[in-house]
Amino acid sequence: MPDIPEQGQPGQPGPYGDPHGWGPHGWGPPGWGPHGWAPPPPPPKPGVIPLAPLGADHVLGGAFATMRRYAKPLFGTAAAAYGLLTVVMTGALLAAYAATREDSRAMYEPGATFSWEHGRPLLMAFGAVWALVLLASLAVNSFIQAACAATLHEAVLGRPTTFRAIWRRAWSRTPTVAAVTVPLAVILLLPVAAFALLLVAFFVTLLTDSAAPFGLIFLLCLLVLPLAAWLYVLFAFAPAAAVLESAGPLTALRRSAHLVRGAWWRTFGISLLAGIIVLIVSLAFRLPLQFAAPEPPAVHPDSDTSEVLFSQLRSQFGLYALLGMIGTLLTQLLATVFLPLVTALLYIDRRIRGEGLARTLAEASRP
Template identity: 45%
Template sequence: MTQETGWGGGSPYGGGPYGGPTGWGGWTPPPKPGVIPLAPLKLADILGGAFSTLGRYWKQLLGVGATAYGGTLVVVAVAALVAYSAAGDQLRRLLELSADEDPSSSDVVPVLIGLGTVWLIGMVMFLIATAVVYAAVPAVLQDAVLGRPTTFSAVWRRAWSRVPSLIGTVLLMGLIMVIPVVLVMVGFFALVIGAITLSDGGTVLWTLFGFLGALAVAPLSVWLWVKFSLAPSVAVIEGQGPVMSLRRSSHLVRGDWWRIFGIGLLASAMAAVASYVIQIPFTFLGMFSGVIGSAGLDEDPNPAAIALAMSGYMIIMALGQLVGQFIVTTFPQLVTGLLYIDRRMRTENLGPVLAEAAAVSPGHTPYGA
């Protein structure tokens, strides 16, 4: 693949720079077989391409997201039921304790083990689900940019095959934010302990250390996060491992950090606002369902009756959270995937290769490194 910057010069396919007849003034508009023009992208092209991909391939993306996060909810719910069946008696005894009674270790330990197990299973399943969605977005973009149809099963197979690499990539990227998050937690807990104990000595120092340390480290963490932000797309589209994906992302981001940072921040803000707006009707429906369900309760209902009466509220709120999580996870990753393709078109002259691939058999993959 030629390592040319931009779109200067003629195409090896003849005619204008994209292989077609030269237009008025010697300029040929770039082809657009899919959701974006095959040329260096403007902000409007990136956002428009992300919205177009959601509009054309929402069934595939929603199917993958619903399967991944829905499966996570089912697994966590089953784990919670198993934990409750194993430690339900101990939990009830703890809840029935009066203020002057001390809990028994034989009751506390099983409850803590159950809660810890459910939390661990939930974290692992959420990580796998996020990796699947992160992998599905570039898999869809590969066809969306070329204007090709795809199916849920095809996207799921491609995404699932890259999950191990995506998990490693996401974990390595997550390590970037560990230090500032830990420092913030140190400052927060020190502040809480100081407020409870009313002590002034070391608490103030630990609070300052935590918050000021986080402020000092945060710029470096943000810089590294943006530098490696294209790694998930690299891992899926180019089939690289976690470390090589981070290196490749660093190479592609070089010289365009501020633009990628600004567009990524805008996409995340748009997704957060959209998720909040979408969840508003679910919240009202859930409250309405909860009011109706609680109206039929007795004066002294048991926990099972309360859970049954509030089941509609919990289901509706879970659906709202699922849709919100889908938007927050998918849209920024679509924008990031298009930024990855844009950087390759700018630095590696990928546009003519994509234009040629759009006109040949669907089995041709023009994205290889």
């Protein structure tokens, strides 16, 4: 991307000797004016953030401002991608059911017992559906991350953009973003796998009266959790680098590690704060729905089982289900868009601080 140079292309020395384009006290020199000592002028702000080292308020505020000013291309792209994913999932499930309809009937008819003759086609068909949905989800999430970075590029420069332009730019970088997303997903699965092993060790301890497996797995969890957090933050900037620098997968991972060096705790803290904001918004939607949920019908000893089941299902649908679906969709869109924007802004902040990107962006934003 021409407006954000790649590694090895830092900003030119500024007019006051600083290689980042800064004076000794800020953007430009302080000095004596007609009314006495004049403070340094504020940094330029052509878009959603000032072109200066960013504080946590600038990062979070810039993410919210981007979502507000570029809502159509940003949320339109995310909604279209999730709509396409829903179509793929539905089509795959219907195709799997159509291909194994006879086996399903043979397995679930009254008095039927499990047999590999009918179970194998079901496992193969729905295993293929699971693999397809997994790959499609990876592609969709990578596409949305690329769209967020592409939109933020225009938002920082204060330039308008369109749904088509963002779609085209994001689509061209989706394979690379997917390639760097896979190791990030593996890193996130490490603590999940360790926790699953911890549960297995707990049940083994209960059955065998031996605490050795549980103790070893617990120590493993204590090691895996901080290691996974450190690795994830270390490579968190890779999707942004893949889009904004048009970097390859390995180059993007190396760039992320280079930029995070010396700012791990700051990156972790602001990212954690963004996650807490998403959690609070999610709870603000879900808690009122939980309190407003209709009570299930009372069950009596002489009640018919099918009637009770139908009444319980009916009590969970209607307006309550519709509001719950809308709330889940909105919070999912917020998390999917807000968190990548925060990460991309942290990436830009690191380049402003270490590579003089502010001056380059200021020159690129001029008409």
